[in-house]
Amino acid sequence: MANKSVVARTIHKWLALIVGVQALLWFISGAYMTIVPLEIIHGDHLEHAHSDPLKFSSAGRANAIKAMAQHFPDAKSVEFSTLDGHAVVRAVGGSQSGVIDLESGKVLTPIGRDMATRIASAAYTGSGKAVSTDWITKAPQEVATRPVPLWAVRFDDMGRTTFYVSPSTGKVVARRHTLWRIFDFVWMLHIMDYESRTDVHNPLLRIAIVMSLLMALSGIWLLLYSFHKRATK
Incomplete structure (x- = not known):
């Protein structure tokens, strides 16, 4: 029994060391995603809802x-x-x-730079002003799922807001700002998908979950063993 406890304690220690950092990242990222309202993350407050x-x-x-x-x-x-x-x-x-x-x-359509700037500025409800409008043919990570090309209209507010406007429809198809970008980063840490940031079934996450389960089970075994050892004294 003593040898088993040593093995269990060793397994528990190393798993806790390996998984502990990720567990902390799960806690921090989960806290951020819980505290900041999803409506703010989506940037609903940055665009007029009426037409x-x-x-x-x-x-x-x-x-x-x-x-x-x-x-x-x-x-x-x-x-x-x-x-x-x-x-x-x-x-x-x-x-x-x-x-x-x-x-x-x-x-x-396709709409030009000046019209894209006017569309984004008319939709924008923030305190900043449009400072640049760029033609995007390769989507950056923050709009990786949106079809290109796009117009990226950037504002000089504290949140570094960017409105992405479709040249074929004239619609604002995405709103990005600092809180969204932080959310995207912590979401990446939370699901452990460091490439597309969308795959919640990736192998790395599954391995971490299995290791966490083994850590918990070994900890439970050690707890029960300590109770048993005290009872037999």
Whole structure:
């Protein structure tokens, strides 16, 4: 029994040493993800939730329908909205997406740098100002799941906010700021996926979980052994 206790104590000690650092990272990352509201992480407070009422004539609608059939014949659905002060219809799905001015029938996409800046600035509710607008053809880690190209509109606020605008739809497809970037980092530590930061079934995490279980079981065994040893004295 004594030899078994030595083996269990050795296993427990080394597992605690190896897994202990990760356990601390699980605690810290879990605490951050619990304390900071998800709405703030998503940046809901940084973008207007409302849209302006649509104003367009029947002639404008006819122009838009004609242009839609010409430029986006395989669109799966359409959305009526406003874009940079224009009443527009947005083609969704199909081989490509695009936006058409409801009055003129003109295709407004792909949008340029100036329009992307105006769209992001109009949607932004923070205290900063747009300081740069960059054309992104290779998605950075913080928007790795978004299709490129994108316009990255950066603001000079404390959170280093960036709005990513789709050139094909004119929509703000992602909002990134310091608290989101911290969340993304601690999420990486939490799930132990140091590449894509999305795989919660990766081998490294599974190994850490098994080691943690073994550490717990060896600790329980040592606790029961100590009680048994005291009882037999």
